[in-house]
Amino acid sequence: MQATDGTNTAFTEQPVQATINGMTLAFNDQGTGLPLVFLHAFPLNRTMWAKQEEALASQFRIITLDLRGHGESDAPLRHYSLDQAADDVHGLLDHLSIRQAVFVGLSMGGYILFAFYRKYAERVTGLVLADTRAQADTDEGKQARFEMAQIAYTQGARAIADIMIPKLLSPLTIHTRPELVQHVRAMIEGSQVSGIAGDLMAMAERPDSIPLLKRMTRPVQILVGELDLPTPPSDAKLMADRISHAHLAILPGAAHLSNLEQPGPFNESIRSFVATITK
Numbered sequence: 138m139q140a141t142d143g144t145n146t147a148f149t150e151q152p153v154q155a156t157i158n159g160m161t162l163a164f165n166d167q168g169t170g171l172p173l174v175f176l177h178a179f180p181l182n183r184t185m186w187a188k189q190e191e192a193l194a195s196q197f198r199i200i201t202l203d204l205r206g207h208g209e210s211d212a213p214l215r216h217y218s219l220d221q222a223a224d225d226v227h228g229l230l231d232h233l234s235i236r237q238a239v240f241v242g243l244s245m246g247g248y249i250l251f252a253f254y255r256k257y258a259e260r261v262t263g264l265v266l267a268d269t270r271a272q273a274d275t276d277e278g279k280q281a282r283f284e285m286a287q288i289a290y291t292q293g294a295r296a297i298a299d300i301m302i303p304k305l306l307s308p309l310t311i312h313t314r315p316e317l318v319q320h321v322r323a324m325i326e327g328s329q330v331s332g333i334a335g336d337l338m339a340m341a342e343r344p345d346s347i348p349l350l351k352r353m354t355r356p357v358q359i360l361v362g363e364l365d366l367p368t369p370p371s372d373a374k375l376m377a378d379r380i381s382h383a384h385l386a387i388l389p390g391a392a393h394l395s396n397l398e399q400p401g402p403f404n405e406s407i408r409s410f411v412a413t414i415t416k
């Protein structure tokens with residue numbers, strides 16, 4: 138949300154920034170112990186993970202970052218790709234001297250984890266794939282992305298927030314939790330059009346990751362809101378059936394942004410998953 142002085146009121150702390158692959162990226166780095174790296178959804182930013190930072194930073198080292206194009210990171214007008222996003226995450230790990238981590242990616246964050254795994258599997262201790270899917274876009278899906286990019290270009294981020302909010306949150310959340318809705322709106326409206334359009338093109342050209350699933354040998358926790366419409370439980374089950382070390386949990390009462398709508402069960406699932414891979 139832009140305040141009158143131009144600051145983004147969704148951010149409460151002074152960000153830490155690093156130059157990675159020629160871009161300034163903003164991130165939070167809290168706690169000590171096993172590193173957990175969180176990748177946000179489209180078109181949000183790292184503040185979507187505030188409840189995870191709050192609950193988990195006493196036990197783990199929690200890294201959240203604004204992917205390029207979002208939040209307080211650079212958002213140049215140029216070609217975006219999910220491989221490039223994976224390279225940015227890899228660059229940040231090197232910057233922080235983190236050899237291996239557990240990665241949590243929600244929706245677009247999950248798509249980036251597939252790209253990351255293809256390139257840098259040796260850096261992965263485990264993966265949490267939340268409200269995401271392995272399939273590439275259909276032709277209609279790609280077309281819808283190009284139309285949305287055009288809307289972002291002609292009408293701005295506010296129009297994108299109007300379109301996205303009913304897809305991201307359940308009707309009950311929209312009617313009963315105005316602060317949460319406002320937070321999601323602020324994240325979307327705080328994104329630059331270059332980043333929104335860039336991500337839409339990047340997601341449209343992402344490859345099918347289904348062939349990768351059988352080759353994924355690290356432990357995987359799959360999470361999905363039972364009411365998720367963009368990436369429904371059937372997509373989560375498809376991944377769980379094909380990954381040999383996957384465990385699936387369906388979170389009641391959550392739609393697409395399950396970590397925001399049901400943070401308690403979401404955090405507990407992460408805790409239990411990490412306990413199984415570190416014992």
Ligand code: MLT
Pocket residue numbers: 177178179180243244245246340367393
């Ligand atoms: C997201 O939440 O990141 C998006 O819904 C992903 C998508 O549009 O495929």
